Amino acid sequence: MTAPTILQMTPATSLARLAVEALAGVGHVVLCPGSRSAPLAYALAAAEAGGGPDLHVRHDERVAAFVALGASGAVVTTSGTAAANLHPAVLEAHHAGRPLVVVTADRPPALRGTWANQTSELQVSLYGNAVRARLDLADTDAARDPDGARAAVRAVVAAAFGAAGRPGPVHLDLGFTEPLVPDDDGASWTPARPAWSARAEPDDRPLTLAPGPRTVVLAGDGATPAARGLAERGGWPLLAEPSSGARGGTHAIGPYRLLLERAELGGAVERVVVFGRPTLSRPVTALLARDDVEAVLVSPYPDWPEPGRPVRRCSRVEVPAPDPDGEWLVRWQRAGAAAAAGIDAVLDAEAAAGRLTGPLVARELAAALRPGETLVVAASNPIRDVDLAARPPVGRASLAVVANRGLAGIDGTLATATGRALRDGGRVRALVGDVAFLHDAGALLLGPGERRPDLQVVVLNDDGGGIFELLEYGATAAVGKVSSAAVFERLFGTPHGADLGALCRAFGVPHELVKDADRLLAVLAGPLPGISVVEVRAERGRLRALHARLRAAGRER
Secondary structure, eight states, X not given: OOOOOGGGSOHHHHHHHHHHHHGGGSSEEEEOOOSTTHHHHHHHHHHHHTTOSEEXXXXXXXXXHHHHHHTTOEEEEOSTHHHHTTHHHHHHHHHHTOOEEEEEEEOOGGGTTSSOTTOOTTGGGTTGGGSSOEEEEEHHHHHHOHHHHHHXXXXXXXXXXXXXXXXXXXXXEEEOOSOOSOSSOOOOOOOOOOOOOSSOOOOOOEEEOOSOSOEEEEEOBTOOTHHHHHHHHHTOOEEEOGGGSOOOSTTBOTTHHHHTTSTTTGGGOOEEEEEXXXXXXXXXXXXXXXXXXXXXXXXXXXXXXXXXXXXXEESEEEOSSOOSOHHHHHHHHHHHHHHHHHHHHHHHHHHHTTOOOHHHHHHHHHHHOOTTOEEEEXXXXXXXXXXXXXXXXXXXXXXXXXXXXXXXXXXXXXXHHHHHHHHHOSOEEEEEEHHHHHHTGGGGOOOTTSOOOOEEEEEEEOSSOGGGGGSHHHHHHTTOOHHHHHHHIIIXXXXXXXXXXXXXXXXXXXXXXXXXXXXXXXXXXXXXXSEEEEEEEOOGGGHHHHHHHHHHHHHHO
16 A cells, blocks of 8 residues: 555644654664654654664653664654653753754644643753754644745754754654544655755864974863874874773873873973863863963864863864974873883782772773774763773774763763664673662663664672762761761762662673673673673772872872
8 A cells, every 4th residue: 555645644644754754864763652752653663664764662761862862863752751851861962062853742832831731831942052953843834834844854953963063952842733643554664865964064263283382182072083183293192081082092191180190291281282072080170270271172163162261262283293392292101101000000909809990890891892892981980990091092993982971970871872882783882880870770671672782781889979989078988987977978978789680680681790800801802792781899988098099009100
């Protein structure tokens, strides 16, 4: 049976298929069950059968949004609180500059702000200024002007991928009238791929940097390999965060944050060239705040945020010749190698004593990455452990790390990793803490017909919020007062005592508790079939002393 054309369909089915046509250029769409969104669900299923976007179904809207974020795709939900649960991923996408198409079903405008169930007049502008573009479109309006509606929907989707500037989230709020069930037999159809540019014209503002000032290249989240290229052309040290896309090569200094605290290295910096969005360490923040350090920000987007003080902005940097002061780079390289050796010695001694630590797990997991694999790292301690202990690869490829550093939340990490694995079609590993794991455990729940990517989740379980042990709150608790320790443990340590293995079994996910370094290395070297969880337990109460030893080892060598 031939499916009716869009103009012959009911208004709801017509708008749904028009929207799905605009999503044909998006590789992955994540759908949550709902009633008002039924027209979109039917259209997506029919389009997938006809070769359209890959469709994935999730029960939880927050999980679905982060899966879509990891896949650089779209998320589709019904109205009400379902739409509100997408907000964390929308904010992350906004601040990180990552594409995300949010499609929320809604009631017709006349029913909003009434007693109609599961509807809110706030839904249209729910995400505020976080979205690059938004469109409120009712099916009856689209039926009167389908060509105009099609163009408007496609323009919003294209904006997510940078067609009008910096990539980021966009919002389509689609009002559907009954009937919500399609009036054809549900036959498959092949939506035409929209012809829109995925990139706006770059803002070309080159800057030529003359040699002379003692310079470092700072690569924050999303910096891209351009930062590494500049450091190597200029002959400068590269201070690259794990998720910069630039952490690799002979100029990359692994334990740079320890060296920034040394007067002859960090204290001697006169110019810093910044790519991406550095957010990880206080020594970096202190460097960027110094009045005696010239700061140059390299970004093709004029609205890219600044570090809180005036900087020279440009879209790209040109270096006429390498810095003639080669000793500057050599000093950083020698100090970095010595500090890395000191850190390794401390971690290896802990492992030999039967104690597995977060930095050791991060070091071994990063070293175990095979060509084509990606490491997704949670916020809090895991990303900092990778930053401190993982050796930058010397070869051509930089460390392939993804992290939600836009707002640095721990929510959605497992879902983001799942989305990344679905998008790339390859193997992905994730490094998370126990609180981040519990926060997003719902991402392990997949229906029997859903595609299961190759994803290995490594959980560093120290029974609570280990990051706070290293902050000033942990210092207060460490003074030995019983009341201070008890208050810290309740408010910040937050132990949970959860059985992660039992939780994994409930979701039907293989789980292994690793108890020593040899077994950890063996598990990391093994195959990655489907989704699996590797748990490593650590002692949270030893964290502060461990990091004091790591800092001392980094300074002494």
